[in-house]
Structures are given as structure tokens and as C-alpha cells.
Amino acid sequence: MLTQPQPQSEPVWRAIVRLLRWDKPAGRLILMIPALWAVVLAAQGTPPLLLVVLIVLGSLATSAAGCVVNDLWDRDIDPQVNRTRDRPLASRTLSVRTGFVVACVAFLSACGLALYFNQFTFALCVAAVPVIVMYPLAKRFFPVPQLVLSIAWGFAVLISWSAVTGSLAHPTWLLWGATVLWTLGFDTVYAMADREDDERIGVNSSARFFGQYAALAVGIFFVGAAFLLARLGTVMALGFGFWVSWALAVLGWGWHYLQLRPHAPQPTVYGKIFRQNVWIGFVLLLGMELGILHGA
Secondary structure, three states, X not given: OOOOOOOOOOOHHHHHHHHOOOOOHHHHHHHHHHHHHHHHHHOOOOOOHHHHHHHHHHHHHHHHHHHHHHHHHOOOOHHHOOXXXXXXXXXXXXXXXXXXXXXXXXXXXXXXXXXXXXXXHHHHHHHHXXXXXXXXXXXXXXXXXXXXXXXXXXXXXXXXXXXXXXXXXXXXXXXXXXXXXHHHHHHXXXXXXXXXXXHHHXXXXXXXXXXXHHHHHHHHHHHHHHHHHHHHHHHOOOOHHHHHHHHHHHHHHHHHHHHHOOOOOOOHHHHHHHHHHHHHHHHHHHHHHHHHHOOO
16 A cells, blocks of 8 residues: 655755756756757757747746646656655645646746747747647556657757748758657656556556567667658758767667667666767757758
């Protein structure tokens, strides 16, 4: 029989920081990366500084809102999972009312920033909200909820690209597809850490769906992302710097696949792979910038 979590003594401001996940920057940066990919490529390497600032702040506000919504939906599930039982709403450090207020502030902040964009981009921002809100529910009825998260991640590409150009083009969708597959890969790795708890509770995840083939699925997702990025580099005639970064990313993803192949890798492997993908994302961002400056 599960025991009811007891309220924990912690300053409210610190609990709110944890609720927003600002104490774990890797998760915030990994959402920001596809947005920065898009704005750099759409602007041909020279995006306006104000636009970059708006996109960075917008990604922080949006990811914060998504984290709070996730914790509100899962406040009775998180106490049953080792990795999440100490979250502020799960441990009752913060009340549901506080969580709701923080989510509203985060969404309103994101909305305020979105007002600086063109009408098409603003419409994409609005379209992303239901996906963000529904992701935590997806694990209750959809066998691969990480796909919903990946589509939410993909909006970062569409929003940032259209903020520069006012439209979407063929390269946009190549980058969108690469982002969706990359996210499916690293978030399936993240889900592998919780697989036993998810099976016991009865919630879905891509790690549960693919079962013993989860590592293979991650490898296929990374291969697909690499293929689409290569196609993007060809279509946009990106130069040598991009291809160096692409090769480094492929090597990193190959190493991650090899680490996941054992039946039961060390539990710390999953977190390391997730964090290393942040670095891979920034390496690709640098390569895109250099690829544009020294393009064919």
C-alpha cells in the first residue's frame, strides 16, 4: 500500500525553481537547441539579436509551463516513481493552486513574447499549446507518448523559422523531421530509466512499447535524424563546418547506441546520454553557423 507523501519543508522560491526545472538546465537547453537551429538557418547565419533573445526567453517560458502542467497532471503518479517522487507537487511541498498560478504566469509570459512575432508565427505558438498541455495525458492512453512530446519539440523549429521568414519551406520540414526523430531518440532513452516504475503503475512510454527492442529503436531514430540533417545540409548547400559537426553527431549517436545494447546498462547511462545530446545539439548549431558562412 502506497503511503501518502508528506509536505516537505523548503523555501517556496526554491520549490518553484525546482517546479520550473531551472535547477536542471539540460532539459531547458535541449528544447532551445532546435529553435536556435531554425533561426540560424532561416536567417542564413545572421539572425537579428532581438529575435534570438525572444526565442531564448520564449523557449524558457514554454518549457517551464510544460514542466508545471506535466507535474499538475502527474502529481499522484510522480510519488510512485523513484526519479520523480521528490518533485514539489508530488511531495506536496507546493499546493496545486500554487502550481496552477505558476503555470498561468509561464504561459502568459510566453504569450507576451509571442506578440512580437508575425501573425503566422503567433498562430503556430497558439497551435503548440494544446500539444504541450496534452503530452502528460498521452501516457495514459497513447502507446508512444514520447511522439507527442517530439511533435511539441518540433514546434520550436516551425515557430523560429517562420519568425524569420514569415513562412515555411522545404528545408524547414527537413529540420522539423530531424528534430522529431532526435527527440524520440533521446526521450526514449530517458524513458528507459523509468521503465520498471511505468510498468508497475501502468502508464505508457516508448521504452515500454518497444520493449527489448528499445535500444534498436533509439538507434533507428538517430539514424533517421542524421539522414534528414544530411539532406538538409545538401539542400541548403552548407559548407565543410556543418559536415564536421554532422560527423561528430553521428559518432556520438553511434556510441550511445552501443552503450544501450547491453540488456541492463548501468542506470546512470540514461542520464549521461540525455546530457550528452545537449552537447551534440550545440555542436550541430555551431556547424550550421560555420556551414552557412563557408557554404558552397
